[in-house]
Amino acid sequence: MNSIFDSRILNLVIFFPLMVAGLVALLPKDEKGQIRAVTLAGMIGSFLTTVWAWGRFEVRSPVEFQLEYRMQWLSDVGISYHVGVDGLAVALVLLTGVLGPMVVLSSWTFVQERVKEFHIALLVLQTATFGAFCAIDTLLFFMFFEAVLIPMYLLIGVWGSEERQKAAMKFFLYTMVGSVLMLLALFAVYFLAAPAGARSFDYSTIYNGLMGASRELGAYLKANPGGDGAGLTPVALSLFRYGPYLFLAFAVAFAIKVPMFPLHTWLPDAHVQAPVAGSMVLAGVMLKLGTYGFWRFAVPFFPIAARQYQTLFATLAVIGIVYGALMSLAQRDIKKLIAYSSVSHLGYCMLGIFAFTAEGATGSAYQMLNHGVSTGALFLLFGMLYERRHARLMSDYGGIAKVMPVYAAFFLVVTFSSIAVPGTNGFVGEFLVLLGTFKSNLPMGFGVLATTAVILGAAYMLWMVQKVFFGQVTHQENLGLKDLGRREFVAALPFIVLILVMGLRPQPFLDVLNTSTERYIARAKYASGEGANDDAKVRVNVRQLPRVAVADAAVPAPAPTFRPVVSPDMVRPARPFQLQPLQPNLQQVRP
Amino acid sequence: MEKLQLFFQTAPVDATQAGHALWLIIALPLLGALISGVAGKVIGRANVHLVTIGAVFGSFLLSLLVFWSVNDFRASAPSPFGGIGYAVGADFGTWFQAGTFRVNFGLVVDHLSGVMLLVITGVGFLIHLYSAEYMSHDKGYWRFFAYLNLFIAAMLTLVLADSLPLLFVGWEGVGMCSYLLIGFWYDDPQKAYAGRKAFITNRIGDFGFLVASFLMVLMVESIVGLPADKLNRAGITGEQVSSRYGSAVAEKGPLAFSVLEETAKALPNLLDEKIVTGPLTGLTYELALTIIMLCFLLGAAGKSAQIPLYVWLPDAMAGPTPVSALIHAATMVTSGIYLFTRVSYLVVLSPVAMITIALIGATTALVAALIAFTQKGIKKILAYSTVSQLGLMFLGIGVGAFWAAFLHVVTHAFFKACLFLAAGSVMHGNADEEDVTKLGGLRKEMPVTWATFLVSTMAITGIVPLSGFFSKDAILHAAHTQHIAGYHGLQTLAWVMGTLTAACTAFYMMRAYFLTFEGERSKDAKTPHAHESAPLMTGPLVVLAVLAVVALVHGLPIMHMQRGGETVTQTLMENFLDPVLRTTNDLVAQKQFLELPHEHESMVGPWIQAWIIAIVSGALAFFIYRRFLPRGGSLQFLEPLRKFSFNKFYVDEVYDALIIKPITVLSRILHKVVDAVLIDSVAVHGTAWLTARTGAVLRYLQTGDAQMYAAVMALAASSGVVWAIFKVLP
Secondary structure, three states, X not given: OOOOOHHXXXXXXXXHHHHHHHHHHHOOOOOHHHHHHHHHHHHHHHHHHHHHHHHHOOOOOOOOOEEEEEEEXXXXXXXXXXXXXXXXXXXXHHHHHXXXXXXXXXXOOOOOOOHHHHHHHXXXXXXXXXXXXXXXXXXXXXXXXXXXXXXXXXXXXXXXXXXXXXXXXXXXXXXXXXXXXXXXXXXXXXXXXXXXXXXXXXXXXXXXXXXXXXXXXXXXXXXXXOXXXXXXXXXXXXXXXXXXXXXXXXXXXXXXXXXXXXXXXXXXXXXXXXXXXXXXXXXXXXXXXXXXXXXXHHHHHOHHHHHHOHHHHHHHHHHHHHHHHHHHHOOOEHHHHHHHHHHHHHHHHXXXXXXXXXXXXXXXXXXXXXXXXXXXXXXXXXXXXXXXXXXXXXXXXXXXXXXXXXXXXXXXXXXXXHOOOEOEHHHHHHHHHXXXXXXXXXXXXXXXXXXXXXXXXHHXXXXXXXXXHXXXXXXXXXXXXXXXXXXXXXHHHHHHHHHHXXXXXXXXXXXXXXXXXXXXXXXXXXXXXXXXXXXXXXXXXXXXXXXXXXXXXXXXXXXXXXXXXXXXXHHOOOOOOXXXXXXXXXXXXXX | OHHHHHHHHOOOOOHHHHHHOHHHHHHXXXXXXHHHHHHHHHHHHHHHHHXXXXXHHHHHHHHHXXXXXXXXXXXXXXXXXXXXXXXXXXXXXXXXXXXXXXXXXXXXXXXXXXXXXXXXXXXXXXHHHHHHHHOOOOOOHHHHHHHHHHHHHHHHHHHHEOEHHHHHHHHHHHXXXXXXXXXXXXXXXXXXXXXXXXXXXXXXXHHHHHHHHHHHHHHHHHHHOOOHHHHOEOOEOHHHHHXXXXXXXXXXXXXXXHHHHHHHHHHHHOOOOEOOOOOOOOOEHHHHHHHHHHHHHHHHHHHOOOOOOOOHHHHHHHOOXXXXXXXXXXXXHHHHHHHHHHOHHHHOOOHHHHHHHHHHHHHHHHHHHHHHOXXXXXXXXXXXXXXXXXXXXXXXXXXXXXXXXXXXXXXXXXXXXXXXXXXXXXXXXXXXXXXXXXXXXXXXXOHHHHHHHHHHHHHHHOOOOOHHHHHHHHHHHHHHHOEEOXXXXXXXXXXXXXHHHHHHHHHXXXXXXXXXXXXXXXXXXXXXXXXXXXXXXHHHHHHHHHHHHHHHHHHOOOEEEEEOOEEEEEOHHHHHOHHHHHHHHHHHHHHOOEXXXXXXXXXXXXXXXXXXXXXXHHHHHHHHHHHHOOOOOOOHHHHHHHHHHHXXXXXXXXXXXXXXXXXXXXXXXXXXXXXXXXXXXXXXXXXXXHHHHHHHXXXXXXXXXXXXXXXXXXXXXXXXXXXXXXXXXX
């Protein structure tokens, strides 16, 4: 049953942290306790809003983007404020919400300077991340995507360790390069996807517009392999000529964010220098913006180019998996080791995305959640140790299990999750990704090589565990370390619960993710010539933009040569503007 | 007699009910682990014992009940292909599902897993009891019992699972517990290392297991996609097979054992055909199946300590002795054999896989036995002996004598657990002295330990009529008489190695026995007098020793079956496993990859042979170690050989040099060269440097210096003029 709130939940999800940030800004800056408490309460509130959104998401509904909300905003340039979530997005929103309170708890005593600014940054970061996952308008997505950078830059640059400035700069520049490419590509598809007047940055307009061209191009390429594009309509011709470059522009932007080999070198530096909270958000949520981008934009927009580059990206993913694991084996610095393990784990996500099979894609989506939980937990736990000792090298520790038994037990559980022991969350994602890879059209070697990381993962994680926790206590100063306090215990326990729940009862999560997977696979395989093009399945149907008077004059009739892939009523609604929360947001679309 | 039979065949619980209660068998020890692990320190030692031992005992009682209902002739577990006879089971819903793949929480008990249940919970219970005393001085008791209970739960999951992925939960779960328990005394880096080595070696096996599972999915799905006429079988049309098969795959997932069994039934007609759909396109079904089985072999070799992955097991002796008895002798290490018996219907369709399994098993058996000759630690000897016995079981699997291999699993569980516990008792009474050359003369001082050790030694040596003889002889007999089509020569080799192993076993076990219990007490002993262990420790020893004897019943040819008009005599175990192995036997009869002997030979010959082998070898050990070398040591001219064997043929060193070192070096080089230099310095900082340089150069274009601008302009203009002049001039 729909409720009046449904179309507003996401606004609440996105802007609630920002409201709390406003509140925190009003607090006196010396009242550190108050600031922390308010932020924590805000994060918990924010978490509850995400749970609400998750609860209102209907798995059986045929609607792709649910809880949708759309309003006029910068409509002169074809932008609207348009949010909504599909299965993957709502899961990532929930993940972001879960991590929020833990992040605050993790920095409770760690951050002592500029406490107010720190917490405001965290809250703003939260809003930006939610926004990026919820945005359906591509430029809105881009804005949020960029907005994430600023608080993260500050988190690393202000509250980081010794070489924080350098790491923050590297992180910022790396990501910026990608962003510029993406922005250019976005403009290109904006102009490409619809005729003048019908243009819009909305996901539906761009996707549906490119869809027609892709279909035409797909049919053409099948009929004339190696053809020079003569006889194609202008849009399809452009896609034929520039599609691969546009795809690569998107792909590079997101590949940097993931990060994929060989664009990963910012990650270890950023992680090492970032404070605990920064590392947790970075690993837990921010990297998923990259994989999410591939899933939502890069591959669906350019299915033909994506398939063309499938082998390349799958190769890079496998290299990332194995290479990341080998790098981890060579580290002495614990945070670096965890960072490189992220490269390896994200490689699984990318491999699943580029396997183009349902198992692979669902596994990849689940792996995104798992990585958020287990790597988030690893950084959280290591942060506790770092706070006590301010040392990052394995050789600074040893025998910690003797002095901090509860801590060691927690760490061990998370380790097993990280190396995907069945029964923990990691296994389900990894298993599905690997299975999906084996089932895909990629050569068998991809699957086999990726599976070797099962061995390497155990090797580096357990090696680290042994160096840190086992043996005799080798440093005097480690003898007096205190075991977990109450606050730390509360911060860590949810992760342990999540690890077990997501390992033993993954199906509720997978059901939600499967809804997105089906569409993703249909879109990735679109226009491939395998079977009929299921237009009804891949077409993006969204709520109409509420009507304003100006829009009438602005939209001319489509050019006669252009295939009307965007039906005019999608841009120009028949009904006058009204609040339409009770309307089902499925559109009747003429093929 | 008939009444008694009827009593055993009428279970007090309904099969469905029993099936629905199966989860409890796993949940009890899991709960015990949770309580002991979380609150163990608070509730105290006695309560931890009560909870954990009680949990295992509860599981044992439930297992008995379930075992009883499995024997009920009415018992039938639900399966998408109709009921499975002599089994109870239930499906507890989806575990995970994506695309066309699914795994359910399905548990099933048939005769095979029923026996395993009893062994795990029964022996597990005894070992828990023993541990209560053995670990009575250890402060980490709560941790120990939590791990031990967790292990039992994982092992039970392994045998109860009705699909490969769920089995894998137990498979990795036992590996994880083994890791935790080997490294139980983690403040000793050596022990922590041994745990890690075990886990990682196991992981190499798990890699094989995973790949095999994935390939299996591909194969099953390629069969689902076949046209119906390819699936015609005697008595059932292809359409029926196809529709039932398809719905079963959708309902239970492609890796459920019931689906795999059906796959095996469909395969005989397909083996020579090429796969036409899916990623395996182009391979024949036989080749695909062989690859899958060899990958499973890698998995099983990891868990069951076979060449090339056996190296972790001897090191695993770093764990507390009860752990060695439970995990590294009786239960976990036999899961490879369990796995192959479970999917025996697939094994028998691939002769290449069979001969490989047989050869790997036989080689492992012999190599481990040769290493065991010279080891000094009593647990080390037993560990290599375990590797060697597991090798024999693999030999049994390889030659298609699944029941014999499985019988050996059971008898071995009894006598090897007893041997380990007795060894533990010896160490307990001798201030943790492990070295057999520093013990001696314990017969008088530890009578119960002595007696039980002796019985078990005779059992493992294969002296008639102890249980070890029947199981081991059944394997060797099968290796001699059942022929894998096309590999007679290699199989004879395997048989010879197996027989040699039997001789070696008698020798090294007798050596261990003589050095430990006979003769004078060694001068190097840590304590002048040993003391017998408490009843809580000797009790389990006695029970296990008795079991090691009475288990012989399973090996007696007392069952007479009507088959094909003639009366066939079977041993109890063979008969008992018949419902499990029925498909396998049918396939063997159909494909003839395995040539069975037509007549059962008299058992007297092998008995005498076994006696001779055992006595000659044992006597040799007696002469050497009682007469010539009562202190251990070696004969002069054999010293190089002894050293070679004592250092375990330097296998660890070879692995280190060939695998571990290169990977470590590779990772360092990649890190130093590729990551730090090529990517970060050259590409990333290089880009930054280039940008900065370009900026620095371009800066000179816009200095704001008017004179400079004028100068450049003038220069340009004048060169233009000069050029024009040269151009105009002829």
